[in-house]
Amino acid sequence: MAVSANVTSKKKVPVLVVVQLSGGNDFMNTLVPFTNGVYYDSRPLVRIPEDKVLPIGDTLGFHPSAAPLRDLFNAGNVAMVQGIGYENSSRSHFRAMDIWHTCEPHKIATEGWLAKVIRLLDPEGANPLTGVSFGRGLPRAMAAPGVTATSVDNLDNYGLLTPVEVAEQRQQDLQFFKRMYTPAIGTGIVMDYLGQTGQGVLTGAELLKAAPRQYTSTVQYADNPIAKALRDVVRVHTANLGTRVFYTQHGGYDHHAQEVPTHARLIGEVSGALSSFMQDLREHDAADNVTVLVFSEFGRRMKDNGSGTDHGSGGGAWIVGDTVKGGLYAEYPSLAPVDWLNGEDLRHTIDFRGIYGTLLQQWMEIDPTEIVGGVYEQIRPFKTVGA
């Protein structure tokens, strides 16, 4: 019953999907400045030859493996944010990730930015699926005391007692589990809390079971972890379980060595997965309320090291969706040696907290100030209403 978007139809609630590229994606080799001599001189080994680049203009082009992303860009569905970062960018993966996850570059914080979003959207914690992360363990971005978010390792076998292999036995055991976790008077605060938490997991698992059952699609995803994860996002999103924030990760971007083949594979996987994802959403008439943010904790340095590139700054982020106004946003960091920081780092041109702010304010329609810790320059990456 797919009906094309109707101007009079009630606006659907906006959903944000965050894709983390872990390890520090090489922005310069994702969106290649193929006319720039400094780029070619600095990277004798890991440069992308001009004739291999997929151009989107006179000076910039996508990595040759990113054809699906280039196609989405040409269709106007991708806002490429150039030069994203923050002052005194950390070169430690873990510290840098913490900063991106908590918006707090100067001290160690424990509340994730998306956890604060979940708290705002669902203050009572009524729906354990308001925030769903795919992968084991919650990312710090979604963790904060008192905030419930669900982490799903395997959507087809999610929940408690999953090591029990016989399905019928597991179902019986879950009934006994439910009884053991029944609230009981006078057993203490922690016992009560454990009871509620256990019952919450059971409810979340029960709801999530619906997702694989209702889903059918003609879209053939590739066989790799990010494609599988984005397909899971579609399966849960189209089951209408009230999820507003999805999180997933794609690892392996730490290209100190063997960058050329590895980066080509990863960038091909994530581009292809995003393309299948958009196609799948459209097939389910579920694309108009989804926006994807793809980010990485930092970019790489100007010069290669003879095999790969080392941790740098000034990376890129991509915002993908049918309501996105495609194009280039912020400025490509200057490649001129006089502008390099710390020897050979790119200078960022827009603060990541402004991009979070953009998504929260213009897409999720919530005030970002408290969540990102201040007011930062935003971009305008969405089509205006009615356009």
Next chain:
Amino acid sequence: MADDRLALMAHLLRRAGVGASREELEAHAARPYDEVVEELVNPERSPEIDEDLLQRYYPQLFANQDNPGSWNGRWFYRMVNTKRPLEEKMALFWHHVFATGWTKSEHTPTMVAHIEMFRQHGLANFRTLLLELSKDPAMIYWLDNCENHSYEINENYGRELLELFSMGIGNYTETDIKNVARAFTGWTFEQPVPLYPFGHYSSKFVFKPEDHDDGEKTFLGETGRFNGEDIIDIIVRQEATARFVCRHLYNFFVADEPQVPAWSVLPPQDPKAVDALVTAYMESDADIRSVMRALFTSDFFKAARFTRVKSPAELIVGTLKLTGDYREIKPGLIQLHEASRVMGQMLMDPPTVEGWHTGKEWIDGGTLTERINFAVGQVQDVTKPGIRYIVRRLSASGQPIQPSEFVEQCLDLAGPLDVSDTTRGALLEFAETDGPLTFNTDADSAKSEERIGRMMTLIVASREYQFA
């Protein structure tokens, strides 16, 4: 009702260690309680763990690579197999208090040496501990004391030494902090061997007199040309230090307290217990071994069963002690590191200098799922030696076992574990589904064995199992 002598010994071994196999528990329970305490607080009387075989199975441990997961796997192996349980438990305790993270340095050997320092000095005088801590390269880097110079102080270490490692907030002034920082100028480490091409090597403490501020300083009302040692002497004498350290010990070994930041406003739930520990500290001039002896032999300790939520490390190792897994060396230790990480506790990497939040804060939907599924995955395998042992105990007489007896025996062998009526009711309902356990034929025995495995599955999935 379980034998109370056995239950008390199980409690002691859960707290002073991370649990025990049934054989270990029964052997210990046959001895006088105070004698066992004495053995625990004097770990050097028991043999050291032999790691030769471990080195053969895990050559990467000694390859100077950056592999915290493998080293954490080794720590789990040690916690399971040590004959000196309190040595490992004290290392875990001080790691909670002096929380230093791998994340900042990404330098495993200094973190491994840091934990080793806690093993070596965990029961020593508190002065020795603070001195070793102040000279520890992992700590010096973590709190920037290597950036603390005579011409420009960095007060990070000085502040946390007072706030989080000894006295607690409210017992000193900002000027005291600055003067502590000045006293620790020049306390730094040797630059380690370059990573490329040599790999990761630990570093060593070095004192640089040329970078030390030798001027006069006033700290807590005392004045002199203090160096770091002098500051530590003053700190260790303070009753505020005794109170702070003893509350930490109470929180870790006796019963869950609120999180540390609340301590300056909320009094201890059992002030008399903390007073008793403070007395032991002051009377022994800060000898941690004496405080631990007083703690384990006290009535408040003996009464405090199942009043702490297990940390992930305790949950994992306690479960392994129950099933007998990793009693023998085998591959796969890194999976234990991974399991504790997803439960919210990556060893050698606490989230901040405040350490892990404990008690109820270990639990959310994701971590509870991981905790339960880990324990269930362990106990449902009836070929594991600890579960085989339970099967043997239940089948020993060859007589049928009635459902209520089935429940009580399994709870006893799983702890002994105290459970609520709600939990007991659910377990009994399961036990009654197929009537008495029987062992008349091979088929009966096989069926009973499977039911025992399922009973253990439900027991470790219970709320009560989350408590130590």
